[in-house]
Amino acid sequence: MITQSTIEDTIFNLFKEAVIKLPGDVRKALEEAYKNEDDKIACLNLKAILDNIEAAEELDVPMCQDTGLPIIFVKLGKVEVENLYEGIRNGVKRATKEIPLRPNVVNPLTRENTGTNTGNLIPQIDIELIDEEKIEFTVFPKGIGSENNNALKMALPGEGIEGIKKFVLDTVTAAGGKPCPPIIVGVGVGGLSDMAMKLAKKALLGKVGERNPDKMIAELEEDLLCQINKTGIGPMGLGGKTTALDVKILTADTHTAGLPIGICIQCWAGRHAKAVLRP
Numbered sequence: 001m002i003t004q005s006t007i008e009d010t011i012f013n014l015f016k017e018a019v020i021k022l023p024g025d026v027r028k029a030l031e032e033a034y035k036n037e038d039d040k041i042a043c044l045n046l047k048a049i050l051d052n053i054e055a056a057e058e059l060d061v062p063m064c065q066d067t068g069l070p071i072i073f074v075k076l077g078k079v080e081v082e083n084l085y086e087g088i089r090n091g092v093k094r095a096t097k098e099i100p101l102r103p104n105v106v107n108p109l110t111r112e113n114t115g116t117n118t119g120n121l122i123p124q125i126d127i128e129l130i131d132e133e134k135i136e137f138t139v140f141p142k143g144i145g146s147e148n149n150n151a152l153k154m155a156l157p158g159e160g161i162e163g164i165k166k167f168v169l170d171t172v173t174a175a176g177g178k179p180c181p182p183i184i185v186g187v188g189v190g191g192l193s194d195m196a197m198k199l200a201k202k203a204l205l206g207k208v209g210e211r212n213p214d215k216m217i218a219e220l221e222e223d224l225l226c227q228i229n230k231t232g233i234g235p236m237g238l239g240g241k242t243t244a245l246d247v248k249i250l251t252a253d254t255h256t257a258g259l260p261i262g263i264c265i266q267c268w269a270g271r272h273a274k275a276v277l278r279p
């Protein structure tokens with residue numbers, strides 16, 4: 001049996017790791033970008049980001065003041081768990097108080113802050129059922145500066161791959177410096193509208209630099225990355241070679257008369273952390 005207190009501890013520890021320590025692949029991509037930039041302002045911005053990442057780890061404090069809205073992806077296998085929901089919520093509350101995280105969660109209409117980063121339907125919990133004897137948690141604190149630039153298009157099948165490319169490039173160009181570039185672009189194609197958006201978000205959990213195993217999708221990811229970096233938006237939107245660190249695409253089958261495209265934009269602070277528990 002996986003107890004409520006183990007779940008709470010796991011969620012707390014994952015938040016601590018996620019907000020303080022950037023995953024190695026994202027950090028490496030930022031370091032590469034710094035080496036490859038020759039624009040002076042872009043170099044200054046990338047150096048400031050890298051110094052900030054180092055300082056957060058040294059001082060044991062979050063790398064950005066916006067510690068995001070809590071999203072938890074759960075892969076639930078054949079295991080017995082005690083009070084999963086309460087365990088997750090308590091873990092978020094404890095992380096908010098002890099790390100601490102900025103309390104970001106408010107009522108959408110009154111704007112009253114709950115003070116705990118929990119609330120109605122928050123943390124956002126996504127449960128996927130699996131057949132293995134384990135439960136896996138991925139904590140994904142999502143900053144709103146990048147999230148505010150997300151987009152959905154219910155394209156028509158005739159728009160095809162060229163239509164997907166155009167929508168991604170138009171969305172990234174319209175976002176400019178607002179999502180704190182260099183960004184990672186998650187793209188979800190297929191399903192219905194909600195699935196396209198969910199795939200776009202899940203795509204951001206893939207490793208930076210790792211290509212989709214489907215050759216056609218991998219080529220599309222590379223082509224889009226190249227075109228986005230040609231826009232010259234650059235780090236923090238002040239010009240330079242590196243607008244995006246990567247483009248990650250996930251697909252699902254869809255209706256014969258539809259082509260939903262979801263785009264989820266992640267800022268340079270591509271924070272997430274994962275843990276697997278077994279009975």
Ligand code: SF4
Nearest residue numbers: 064143145146180267
């Ligand atoms: S977009 Fe990212 S880096 Fe910018 S303020 Fe929000 S969380 Fe921080």
